[in-house]
Amino acid sequence: MSLPPQSPPGAAVPGGAAPGAAETPPPVVMEFPDNRLLVELCGDHDRHLARIETQLQVALTPRGNRLAIEGPQGAQAVARSVLTSLYAQLERGRPIDEGEIDGAIRLARGRQLQVESGEIDEAEAAARDSADDSGEEVVTRKRRIRARSPRQGSYIDDLRRCELVFGLGPAGTGKTYLAVAVAVSMMLEGRVDRIILSRPAVEAGERLGFLPGDMKDKVDPYLRPLYDALYDMLPSDQVARSLQSGEIEVAPLAFMRGRTLANACVILDEAQNTTPVQMKMFLTRLGENSRMVITGDMSQIDLPLGVPSGLRDALDIVEGIPGIGIVRFTDADVVRHPLVTRIVRAYAERDKDLGLQAHDQPRRKR
Incomplete structure (x- = not known):
């Protein structure tokens, strides 16, 4: 192909078009x-x-x-x-x-x-x-994390600016990963003293039965995704020390009642599996100089049939309150393997054909 005459550095210039090829x-x-x-x-x-x-x-x-x-x-x-x-x-x-x-x-x-x-x-x-774009980066000990979609950029901005943030959307959009990254960054900068990570201990479609070991051994399987994110941000020895000292705490949602969480960044993952009572309890734990992030996917509710989701209930109540950020991701924001994007879209199309909304997804029985 014949290229057009040279242009100034960094410039984009049109080349020649063939006669009759206007389209x-x-x-x-x-x-x-x-x-x-x-x-x-x-x-x-x-x-x-x-x-x-x-x-x-x-x-x-x-x-x-x-x-x-x-x-x-x-x-x-x-x-x-x-x-x-x-x-x-x-x-x-x-x-x-x-x-x-x-x-x-x-x-x-x-x-x-x-x-x-x-x-x-x-x-x-x-x-x-x-x-x-360094202002959009999240810097941790092991890596720099950048927004990979416009909504991720808005999410990072809200995480830094708002005291309470909801991150909603399908799997693979970076809701939890970015929340953990910003929390680690804030702790390293001295803006908070500790990080608290929590999830409701709800099984995803299976009954695991009795789990051996002490309390930590019993709840760790439910919290493993949060550990994975931590090890991606910090050296393993620092994660171990921080968990031992309490600088980083990973706990099931049931252990939050009665606490006031001050000078902390608190993340609740898989919040679609909370009940309205649990969600109200968690939201009222917010203390002085703290940040709270709640993430969830309304299309993956694992609560028993007939039990309402606390995440949906909370959104109906708090939307529009000043100081609260709400970011809704879509399949266009999926940053995992491209096949994940196509899978998410296929499920969304199926649900649309069946006349289902995300909050109307059938829930499994127990």
Whole structure:
């Protein structure tokens, strides 16, 4: 393919279009000043480019320090945004991987929708592509966590700003993971003295029967996802010391009654499996200089038949109260394997065809 004349560094310019091909937009050519970073952007054997091509249905052709983008006009705009954002990340010394690419695509698609709706203009969208996003990062001892969708960015902002935050949505959207990350970050910064992680001890469709061991041994299986998140943020020896000293506490919801949780970041996971009485009890534990995060998925309620969910009840009561953040994730925010996104959408479509809403999901009997 013949590329158009050279353009200023970092600029995107249109290429030539074939006569009579008005319905097909001309290729857009991007130019990058650092060839070494461009090699990292492309990935081994251009695997990063291939991932972008597959997801956006575009063709990316590297030539020297330039990349040509061919495809539908909207897809070209999103691809240009993705490449600009990833290159800016490399310029700041942060490597990219498949997760970063998927996140950049989700963010770019969100910005493109904002442009098309008139919420922002193209100049502002371009500025956001290359802006330093360190303010959106959550820094822990082992890793830096960045928002990988617009709603994740809003969620992180609410977690830092609001004293009570609800994170709602399907599995894989980062509700619990980001909450734990922000809690660890706050503890490391000295903004809170301790972290308290809790879940209702409700079995997901199985009866496990008697579990051997002491109380910790009995409740640990229910709290394992919270441990997994902690070990992803902090060195294992620090997690062990913090659990031993009480700086990090992992406890079932039943142990919260009668406590006042001050100078702490408190996270309640799987809150859809609380009863209204349990939820009221938990919400009233909030003490001075504390943050509280409640996460849940209303499509995965494991309560006995006929028992109302405390999460749904609480949302009906507290929505609209100043100082409370509520973020509702969708399948577009799933950051796990792409197949998880398709599975979540398939279930949502099935429930829609059956005329079910998330809060009307049939609950298992016991």
